[in-house]
Amino acid sequence: MTNRSVSGPGGESPPGPLPVHVGQDTVPAVPLPAELVEPARTLFADRLPLAATYAELLAGPGVLRGLIGPRETPRIWDRHLLNCAAVAEFIPTGSSIVDVGSGAGLPGIVLAIARPDLTITLVEPLARRAVFLAEVVDALDLGETVTVLRARAEELAASRREGAGGRRRRPTRAGRTGGPLPAAPGAPVELADLPADLRVPADIVTARAVAPLDRLAGWCLPLAVPGGRLLALKGASAADEVAEHAEVVRRLGGSAPVVRQGGRGVVDPPTTVVEVVRERAGRPAATASRTSGGRRGGTPGGPR
Ligand SMILES: C[S@@+](CC[C@H](N)C(=O)[O-])C[C@H]1O[C@@H](n2cnc3c(N)ncnc32)[C@H](O)[C@@H]1O
Numbered sequence: 001m002t003n004r005s006v007s008g009p010g011g012e013s014p015p016g017p018l019p020v021h022v023g024q025d026t027v028p029a030v031p032l033p034a035e036l037v038e039p040a041r042t043l044f045a046d047r048l049p050l051a052a053t054y055a056e057l058l059a060g061p062g063v064l065r066g067l068i069g070p071r072e073t074p075r076i077w078d079r080h081l082l083n084c085a086a087v088a089e090f091i092p093t094g095s096s097i098v099d100v101g102s103g104a105g106l107p108g109i110v111l112a113i114a115r116p117d118l119t120i121t122l123v124e125p126l127a128r129r130a131v132f133l134a135e136v137v138d139a140l141d142l143g144e145t146v147t148v149l150r151a152r153a154e155e156l157a158a159s160r161r162e163g164a165g166g167r168r169r170r171p172t173r174a175g176r177t178g179g180p181l182p183a184a185p186g187a188p189v190e191l192a193d194l195p196a197d198l199r200v201p202a203d204i205v206t207a208r209a210v211a212p213l214d215r216l217a218g219w220c221l222p223l224a225v226p227g228g229r230l231l232a233l234k235g236a237s238a239a240d241e242v243a244e245h246a247e248v249v250r251r252l253g254g255s256a257p258v259v260r261q262g263g264r265g266v267v268d269p270p271t272t273v274v275e276v277v278r279e280r281a282g283r284p285a286a287t288a289s290r291t292s293g294g295r296r297g298g299t300p301g302g303p304r
Pocket residue numbers: 100101102103104105106107123124125126129151152153154207208209210219298299300302303
């Protein structure tokens with residue numbers, strides 16, 4: 001493999017969009033291990049070739065741009081794609097999804113591949129990640145069902161509250177008479193240019209490896225419709241987090257969190273998901289962060 005289009009492995013984006021037709025010289029093949037063929041077929045069905053292309057984009061440009069660690073490449077199928085796709089069983093047909101903190105597209109892009117019936121908004125504040133996401137959406141032709149928004153979850157929630165009768169929103173790029181301009185292909189949408197038909201708040205809010213449960217609930221529950229659900233993909237600490245943060249989640253308007261296992265009998269290990277139903281409007285997120293000792297509005301271990 002030669003890295004002909006790469007400016008450096010340190011994380012700066014190479015110029016130009018991702019290749020739509022992936023070539024052997026810029027994008028490494030990411031073989032699907034034999035023992036994962038059956039689970040992958042079960043979870044992706046006829047969209048498995050699209051999942052394979054996404055695996056290559058993660059392992060190629062995703063690694064070169066510093067969005068995913070090089071040591072993840074051999075684990076892309078099980079630890080990332082299948083782990084995320086296993087969440088689909090908790091999502092009813094035709095649902096709207098907001099994926100908070102999508103990073104390189106996990107789980108949002110994976111769900112869009114596995115479930116073309118879903119309408120998905122990917123929310124990612126970091127510009128180079130949001131640009132990568134928009135380019136992936138373009139390369140995989142997912143634009144009909146996926147919107148990439150460069151914003152923080154709490155900013156999006158505030159802007160939707162304002163749009164629903166609070167403060168007037170500032171004029172969009174299109175001015176006072178027209179609607180927002182559509183984002184250019186391969187570019188994320190900015191908060192000031194939200195499409196009029198954006199399905200936010202959504203039926204389901206997903207998040208993986210973004211923040212502890214109390215902070216996550218503060219950011220995500222306002223992005224769910226009443227009766228909608230937060231599905232937080234968690235690791236081994238899920239039960240501890242539930243025990244620690246259940247009271248804060250309740251004050252934020254959430255139900256008692258429940259730990260579920262997705263993909264049982266299909267993926268090993270199954271995907272651990274904490275599910276919270278939005279039961280009512282809760283107290284503002286900053287209150288929850290203070291009570292649990294978190295930084296107000298801080299980002300969990302990540303750059304802004
Ligand atoms: C550790 S990464 C996880 C990325 C991806 N979900 C995954 O599982 O690989 C956390 C992501 O959350 C994003 N993030 C942090 N604070 C956020 C906020 N307030 N709203 C939305 N995204 C946020 C970061 O920019 C980063 O991309």
